Amino acid sequence: MKRAQTPPRPGAAIATAAGEPVARIAARLLTDLDGLVQRMSDLYRRLIPEYAALDQAEIDGQVRPVSRWVVEHFFERVAAGEDPALDEVDGLRESGRRRLEMGVPLEPMLHAYRLAGRAVWEAVVAATGPGEEPALGELGVKWFGFMDEASSAAAAGYLEASHDRLREVDAHRRALLDALLSADDGHELAAVGARFLTPVAPMYAPAVVDGPDVHARMDDLAAALPAETVCGPWGQQVLVLLPGDAASAGLAALGTVANDLLVGWSVAMAPGSGLRTEVLDVVDAVNAARRRGHQKGVIGPTDLLVERVVLGRPQASERLGQPARVLAGADRGGGLRVTLEAYLDCGSVPETAQRVYVHPNTVSYRLARIAALTGLDPRVPREAAVLVLALAAVDLTAQEAL
Numbered sequence: 001m002k003r004a005q006t007p008p009r010p011g012a013a014i015a016t017a018a019g020e021p022v023a024r025i026a027a028r029l030l031t032d033l034d035g036l037v038q039r040m041s042d043l044y045r046r047l048i049p050e051y052a053a054l055d056q057a058e059i060d061g062q063v064r065p066v067s068r069w070v071v072e073h074f075f076e077r078v079a080a081g082e083d084p085a086l087d088e089v090d091g092l093r094e095s096g097r098r099r100l101e102m103g104v105p106l107e108p109m110l111h112a113y114r115l116a117g118r119a120v121w122e123a124v125v126a127a128t129g130p131g132e133e134p135a136l137g138e139l140g141v142k143w144f145g146f147m148d149e150a151s152s153a154a155a156a157g158y159l160e161a162s163h164d165r166l167r168e169v170d171a172h173r174r175a176l177l178d179a180l181l182s183a184d185d186g187h188e189l190a191a192v193g194a195r196f197l198t199p200v201a202p203m204y205a206p207a208v209v210d211g212p213d214v215h216a217r218m219d220d221l222a223a224a225l226p227a228e229t230v231c232g233p234w235g236q237q238v239l240v241l242l243p244g245d246a247a248s249a250g251l252a253a254l255g256t257v258a259n260d261l262l263v264g265w266s267v268a269m270a271p272g273s274g275l276r277t278e279v280l281d282v283v284d285a286v287n288a289a290r291r292r293g294h295q296k297g298v299i300g301p302t303d304l305l306v307e308r309v310v311l312g313r314p315q316a317s318e319r320l321g322q323p324a325r326v327l328a329g330a331d332r333g334g335g336l337r338v339t340l341e342a343y344l345d346c347g348s349v350p351e352t353a354q355r356v357y358v359h360p361n362t363v364s365y366r367l368a369r370i371a372a373l374t375g376l377d378p379r380v381p382r383e384a385a386v387l388v389l390a391l392a393a394v395d396l397t398a399q400e401a402l
Helices: 021-030 033-047 056-079 090-101 106-126 135-182 186-196 215-223 244-257 273-291 305-312 314-330 335-346 349-356 360-374 381-401
Strands: 204-210 230-234 237-243 262-265 297-299
Touching: 021 033, 021 056, 021 106, 021 135, 033 056, 033 106, 056 090, 056 106, 056 135, 090 106, 090 135, 106 135, 135 186, 135 215, 135 230, 135 237, 135 273, 204 244, 204 273, 215 230, 215 237, 215 244, 237 244, 237 273, 244 262, 244 297, 262 273, 273 297, 273 305, 305 314, 305 381, 314 335, 314 360, 314 381, 335 349, 335 360, 335 381, 349 360, 360 381
Parallel strands: 262 297
Antiparallel strands: 204 237, 204 262, 230 237
8 A cells, every 4th residue: 555645734735636525525535644543543432343452553553544544545536536446455455354364353344344334424524615515425425435446455354364274274284194194103293292382182083074064064073072172174074173081071062053964973982093093083984974965963983884885895895785776677567676675674574574564475475586586695694784785775876966
């Protein structure tokens, strides 16, 4: 942002566009620029708590200069009959970045711009002489349009800084996760704590959270979890390492704050390769749940074991699915599949007959027919196990095709 010229003092001559009421009003307002900027600063501190919390050095060094530049830049141009459009935005973008560093949230910063716009407009009205009132319409359009551009430039800088900070925080979180999953002895673990200036738990229970916008909700998740919890981005998901002594409380909290998301978890392990293995297992469980059509809920270490086995070996999964595909090709009415699923679930012909509403003899006939078609007899335990995997394989493949 270029340094503005020293504003004229009361009584000083100001070059204006000859005979233009808009220019005369602008020149008149600049004669009390210092007083106007002071009133603006007082207004921020009185009506915006976040500005009231700033120390005087921050107000004088960061806030007042921006307010002064915006007003001076606009009204000097109008007084000279020039276009007041905002063409120098670097300084305003930088001021937005500085507000983030000062701990001022975006909305209070934008509120300060709204207050500034109104305060300056009141000064404009007060500086308008008799007969100059028609000029207020033109000046108002220019001033409030200019303030929209100025606040947008500051907001853009604020958001850029916010995104930069989030990327830095995410990178730090991911680096801490990687370090904990790689530390295989006490010395390495102590080094991780020293490097990241964070206490390290002796055991962690891993949890993986999956769902829409889960990265954007990472701070909310972290705030709800026990102390010493470590969380960060893990691909498109969020990995949470819950301290072992607080794992139950952490999982309960996750179940509440992430009740619209999919959460997988596993048993607590010491940092290092064992914990990394558990993390990968949880990721597999969550992915299996997602491919099964689950959108939310909690997946534990013993859930969806068949699906996880099938998904872990794509080539084996393809071969496993062949008997189920043969069955589907011959099962035009769907009765064989329904009977097979019921029988594999209960292992009893009479109970299967009750579930599918047919005579037990019909169940026996269908089971024999399934054995003839697939080469696998559901009444033989080992072959029944293959059929369970076969059905899971074709179901998961079908869901992936959707």
